[in-house]
Structures are given as C-alpha cells and as structure tokens.
Amino acid sequence: MIRAFAFLLAFSPGAVIASEFPALYHVIDVAEDDSLNIRTDPNSSAPIIDTFPHDAQDIEVITTNQTRSWAMVALPEATGWTSLRYLERSHPNSWTHSNTGLTCSGTEPFWLATLAPDRKALTYQFFDDPPRDIEISWIITPENYTGGSLGLSASSAKAHAFASLTAGICSDGMSDRSYGISINLFLTDPAHTIGYTGCCSLQTR
Numbered sequence: 001m002i003r004a005f006a007f008l009l010a011f012s013p014g015a016v017i018a019s020e021f022p023a024l025y026h027v028i029d030v031a032e033d034d035s036l037n038i039r040t041d042p043n044s045s046a047p048i049i050d051t052f053p054h055d056a057q058d059i060e061v062i063t064t065n066q067t068r069s070w071a072m073v074a075l076p077e078a079t080g081w082t083s084l085r086y087l088e089r090s091h092p093n094s095w096t097h098s099n100t101g102l103t104c105s106g107t108e109p110f111w112l113a114t115l116a117p118d119r120k121a122l123t124y125q126f127f128d129d130p131p132r133d134i135e136i137s138w139i140i141t142p143e144n145y146t147g148g149s150l151g152l153s154a155s156s157a158k159a160h161a162f163a164s165l166t167a168g169i170c171s172d173g174m175s176d177r178s179y180g181i182s183i184n185l186f187l188t189d190p191a192h193t194i195g196y197t198g199c200c201s202l203q204t205r
Contacts, residue, residue, distance in 0.1 A: 021063050021148070021167060022095060022180025022202055025071070025087040030054040036087075038080035042070030049080050058204035059087065062169065062180040072178065074201055079178040095180075095202060096141050096150040096165070104183050106198025107174055113185070117203065122154055122161065134161055159189035170199035 030036050032054050039046035042065040052059060060074040064084060071084045091100070101117040113124040119139050125131040139152040148167025155161065170182030179199035186195040 020094070021061060022074075023061055024090045024100070024202055024204070025059045025061050026090050027052050027054060027056045027059070027086055028088045030086055036082055038073060038075070038082045040080065042072075042081040044083075046081070049078065050075060052082065057090070060180065060202050060204070061087065062178055074177060074179070076177075078176045094148060095167075096148055101203030102165075102181065102200045103203050104181070104185070104198055104200035105172070106183070106185065106196050107172060109196070111185070111196060111198065114203070119152075134159075159187070161188075162186065165200075172199050 027036050030052075035051035035053055036056070037048045038050040038052065039048055062072045062074055062079070064071050065081075069084055070081045071087055073080055073082055099117045099119065102115040104113045104115075105111065109127065111124065111126045113122060115122055120136055122134050122136065123131050124134070134154045134156050137153045137155050139150065142149055142151070148165075150163075150165040152163045152165075153161065154163075165181060165183075167180065168182055170179040171177075172179070179201050181200035183198045183200050184195060185198060187193065
C-alpha cells in the first residue's frame with residue numbers, strides 16, 4: 001500500500017518570510033565553558049528550561065519573534081526560545097531547495113514517514129507495520145514562487161502518492177512541542193483512498 005503526502009501550514013503572526021523557516025542553525029560566539037540558555041518565552045527574564053552546548057549543531061529554528069531577536073527552537077518534547085544573536089544559519093537555501101530530510105508523524109492513528117535527504121524516496125510506517133519505501137517521481141516548487149512550498153509525487157506498481165508542503169506552525173496535539181511543517185497525508189491503492197494529518201520536522205544528523 002502506498003501512502004500519499006500533502007503538507008499544508010499556516011504561518012504564525014510573529015514569523016518572517018515563509019521560505020526562511022524552518023531552518024537548521026548552529027551556536028556561535030559562546031565560550032567553551034559556557035552554554036546557550038533556552039527559555040520558555042522570548043525574553044531574558046523567562047525561566048530557563050534547557051541549554052545548548054557552545055558547539056551545538058543542527059538546531060531547528062521554527063520561527064522568530066517580530067523583532068527577530070529570539071528564535072523559537074524545537075526540543076524533543078517541547079518548544080523553547082533562545083537568543084538569535086548566538087545562532088547562525090547552517091545552510092543558505094530554503095528547506096524547499098536544500099538536501100534536508102524531513103521526519104513526519106501523526107496521531108489517531110499513529111504513523112511515521114521520512115523524506116530522505118537526497119529527496120529520492122519516502123519511507124513510511126503505520127502503527128507496527130514494517131517500514132516501506134516508495135520512489136519519488138518528481139519534486140518541484142511552484143512557478144514564480146519563492147515561499148516555503150513544495151510539491152512531489154511518488155509511485156509504485158500498485159499505488160500512488162502526492163504531497164504538497166507549505167511552511168508554518170504545527171502542533172501534534174499531544175506534546176508541548178511546535179513544528180515548522182504541518183502535513184495532510186493522503187494515500188491511494190487498489191483497496192481505498194484515505195488521508196491523515198500530522199506535523200514534520202527537519203532531520204538532523
């Protein structure tokens with residue numbers, strides 16, 4: 001059975017250009033014996049919930065506050081804020097154009113899917129079923145549009161998949177974490193056509 005993917009996100013009011021986020025960053029200008037604080041809110045008086053080491057890599061920035069002084073960052077089970085002054089973008093291209101993989105998941109029912117960094121295949125798993133791969137037929141951004149939107153199609157001998165991805169804030173409805181990509185997932189095969197919803201994050205090393 002093939003699973004088809006479509007991603008749709010609504011960008012938050014405090015966000016900047018849709019194509020700019022989500023993106024991977026790394027820590028800069030922090031001493032080796034120091035760390036970068038992660039806070040509950042975008043201000044220096046907010047409680048600290050975690051820290052990044054001085055040489056942290058692959059930090060997923062979901063968006064910034066309106067003054068672009070604080071970055072909303074993804075944590076395993078939560079979302080926090082850290083000073084953008086000490087973060088530097090790791091890749092110049094938008095996530096729609098760079099070779100960055102995506103990890104997507106949804107609840108009720110539970111499913112997991114990944115887009116490989118080379119953007120040649122999708123791997124998906126529903127509940128405890130074995131993971132399955134499907135080859136991507138084409139992947140493209142809309143004509144004359146530089147925002148965070150991406151379309152792809154994938155197919156096999158017995159089924160077909162389609163995906164439309166757009167940048168924005170997404171909640172999985174179960175944790176306190178926010179994501180930078182939301183997903184409507186559709187699948188079609190000889191038995192039926194069905195759709196699911198969920199969220200996606202950028203793959204890290």
